[in-house]
Amino acid sequence: MAEVEIKQENLVHARPKLLRDNLMHYCPGCSHGTIHNLIAEVVEEMGLDGDCIGISPVGCGVFAYNYIEIDWVEAAHGRACAVATGIKRVHPEKMVFTYQGDGDLSAIGTCETIHAAARGENIAVIYINNAIYGMTGGQMAPTTLLGMKTATTPYGRDPRLNGYPYKISDMLCHLDGVCYVTRQSVHKPANVRKCKAAIRKAFENAMAGKGFSLVEVVSTCNSGWKLSPVAANKWMEENMLPFYQLGDLKDVKE
Amino acid sequence: MKKDEVKLMKGNEVIAHAAIRYGCDAYFGYPITPQSEVMETLMELKPWESTGMVVLQAESEVASINMVYGAAATGKRVMTSSSSPGISLMSEGLSYLAGAELPCLIVNCQRGGPGLGTIQPSQGDYFQACKGGGHGDFHLIVLAPSSVQEMNDFVADAFDLAFKYRNPAMILADGAIGQMMEKVVLAPQRDRKTNEYIAEECKDWAACGRGEERRPRNVVTSLELQSEAMEVINKRLQAKYKALEENEVRxxxxxxxxxxxxxxxxxxxxxxxxxxxxxxxxxxxxxxxxxxxxxxxxxxxxxxxxxxxxxxxxxxxxxxxxxxxxxxxxxxxxxxxxxxxxxxxxxxxxxxxxxxxxxxxxxxx
Missing domain, CATH: 3.40.50.920 (Rossmann fold)
Incomplete structure (x- = not known):
């Protein structure tokens, strides 16, 4: 493809230097790409790319390590916060963050997440909540809304059969080791900007030794939800956001 | 010549002393009988004030082994210890450590099983230790001490072998060796490796940050979705095990x-x-x-x-x-x-x- 020349005054947004130039495996319409972009920007702007270690999860985000030009460790399913603890404890001066989905963090990894938070580990957690297991083909997650159809709740999530969805971010706010919990989204430009500021704050907290920070990003899974990207965004606004309300849940100033 | 420092100690206590003296960077563990003295001794000795060694009590054996995985992925010399039921919980982590080719030390002070079993000595984990102890084709390097002195000696030997072959190593002891007191000559204190030393020693694989010079990035993973490529990785592991069988039998x-x-x-x-x-x-x-x-x-x-x-x-x-x-x-x-x-x-x-x-x-x- 021929290089298109863009005049500097017309440049609105450029690929972050740390975002690698390879084809992403994510489905069209997926928000992982946008969130990767934000992390790459924050790491670059904070000048941390030589001192940053990311921990990727099991789930669609497992290949996060293919896209951001930093050192990565791929964790077993749900164990990212324990892996991050191990790294941060032997490298307290480094930036250590995890990137996890709702199945990874709030189902199989609940124990590791809560205890890393309770200990006040100086790490940042980026938590992608799309209320479904994406990589394994759209099964119910702990975050799946009541009535929502998935591969393992084909008639809709019924609380008598499947229990209720829960908000791990709200639960984490009660822990003394936690300094910052926020719920964001990236479905509109204004939300993208807010989400970036939140990620930046979480990274700054980790570097300043303020404790455990978590940025939940309410996201879509248009493949799993069986909706077009546009319809998935609309469905998220109408169904997810009333339950998973956006905004800061905890922000300890000092 | 300086006289040897002879002490009378429990096997489990010796593991703690030997780890500090070897220059171990971190211990992550969870209490379980009959090996709890390992972490208790470490906490009492406070090595973070002397050598800078990290000691952390985790919320479970699952967390401990994954903390070991994380810290080992940065090229640090790290360890955990447990007893049989706890090692079962660590099986997943052992498989990932072997798959990602990370060196570390695991001490299993065996007790009787199956299940919760007893707290008395057993050697019922031979299969688990030697035939995998987790999913997939892999081996741990397994050393079996028969004295408190060997509890001391094998800490250094296991770490050295683990780093030589980039493979997790296990000291397979049992409740008797862990609990009994015996004379022991402790190893001399060595310095911990510096971050600069490790960054150079492990520059081809350790994920400790790309550093000021922005070296090519390292990714520690055991995942490879392409069958052809995964078979190549398996063959490399098998070649390593063959080298172990040829060179390291004791x-x-x-x-x-x-x-x-x-x-x-x-x-x-x-x-x-x-x-x-x-x-x-x-x-x-x-x-x-x-x-x-x-x-x-x-x-x-x-x-x-x-x-x-x-x-x-x-x-x-x-x-x-x-x-x-x-x-x-x-x-x-x-x-x-x-x-x-x-x-x-x-x-x-x-x-x-x-x-x-x-x-x-x-x-x-």
């Missing part, structure tokens, strides 16, 4: 030169069986003892040579229902009799009891 032989019969035993069993050899010799029975020190790689060759030389029978003596005996049989390969004698559930045999078993199962049969 064992001890007592009175095997003229032996008509040979006991194969490791760890605390080997201590008991060395007394059986004395009893047998006093009765005129030419008995020898072969003590595998590395359980993986297993000392196949010396057993094969003894069978080839005309040993009339082997008795594998283990505190289990017969696990290592399978490896002894494979080495002997039908040349002569191989039987097993064991006790379970935390029970121990006496030297005389083993001698009776040898007569009944091998000599008089």
């Amino acid at each position: 064992y001890e032989m007592i009175d095997c030169d003229d032996a008509d019969y040979v006991i194969v035993a490791f760890g605390s069993s080997a201590r008991i069986c060395s007394a059986t050899v004395e009893l047998a010799r006093a009765e005129g029975i030419k008995l020898g003892l072969l003590r595998p020190i590395t359980l993986y790689p297993f000392p196949k060759k010396p057993i094969e040579e003894l069978a080839e030389r005309g040993v009339k029978g082997f008795l594998s003596v283990e505190l289990n229902a017969g696990q290592m005996v399978e490896d002894v049989r494979l080495a002997v390969n039908g040349r002569t009799k191989v039987e097993h004698y064991g006790r379970q559930g935390g029970m121990m045999y006496s030297p005389g009891e083993v001698l009776e078993a040898l007569k009944e199962k091998i000599i008089n049969k």
Whole structure:
């Protein structure tokens, strides 16, 4: 493809230097790409790319390590916060963050997440909540809304059969080791900007030794939800956001 | 010359001292009987104030082994310890550590199983330690101490082997070796490796940050979705295990030169069986003892040579229902009799009891 020349005054947004130039495996319409972009920007702007270690999860985000030009460790399913603890404890001066989905963090990894938070580990957690297991083909997650159809709740999530969805971010706010919990989204430009500021704050907290920070990003899974990207965004606004309300849940100033 | 520093200590306490003195960077663990003294001793010694070693009590064995995985992924010398049920919980992590080729040390102070079992000594985890102990084709390097002194010595040996082969190493002890007190000469204090040293030593693989010079990034993972590429990784692992089998086998032989019969035993069993050899010799029975020190790689060759030389029978003596005996049989390969004698559930045999078993199962049969 021929290089298109863009005049500097017309440049609105450029690929972050740390975002690698390879084809992403994510489905069209997926928000992982946008969130990767934000992390790459924050790491670059904070000048941390030589001192940053990311921990990727099991789930669609497992290949996060293919896209951001930093050192990565791929964790077993749900164990990212324990892996991050191990790294941060032997490298307290480094930036250590995890990137996890709702199945990874709030189902199989609940124990590791809560205890890393309770200990006040100086790490940042980026938590992608799309209320479904994406990589394994759209099964119910702990975050799946009541009535929502998935591969393992084909008639809709019924609380008598499947229990209720829960908000791990709200639960984490009660822990003394936690300094910052926020719920964001990236479905509109204004939300993208807010989400970036939140990620930046979480990274700054980790570097300043303020404790455990978590940025939940309410996201879509248009493949799993069986909706077009546009319809998935609309469905998220109408169904997810009333339950998973956006905004800061905890922000300890000092 | 400075006199050796002889101490009287429990095996578990020695593990803690040896780790600090080796220059270990971090210990992550969870309490379980009969090995809780390892972390208790570390917490009492406060190595973070002397050498800078991190000691952290995790919320579970699952978390401990994944903390080990994370810290090991940065090239640091890190360890955990546990006992049988806890090691089962770590199985997932062991598989990931082996798959990602991360060096580290795991100490298993075995107790009787299955399930919650007992808190007394057992050797029931031989299969788990030597045949994988997790999913997929992999091996741990397994060292079996039979004295408190070896609890000290094998910490350094296990770390050195783990780093030489980029593979997790296990010290497979048991409740007896962990709990008993014995004389021990502790290793001298070594310096911990600096971040700069590790960044250079492990620059091809450790994920400790790309550094000021922005070296090419490192990704620690055991994932490869392309079958062709995953097979290549498996073949590389198998080549490593072959190199271990060729170069790192360790064992001890007592009175095997003229032996008509040979006991194969490791760890605390080997201590008991060395007394059986004395009893047998006093009765005129030419008995020898072969003590595998590395359980993986297993000392196949010396057993094969003894069978080839005309040993009339082997008795594998283990505190289990017969696990290592399978490896002894494979080495002997039908040349002569191989039987097993064991006790379970935390029970121990006496030297005389083993001698009776040898007569009944091998000599008089």
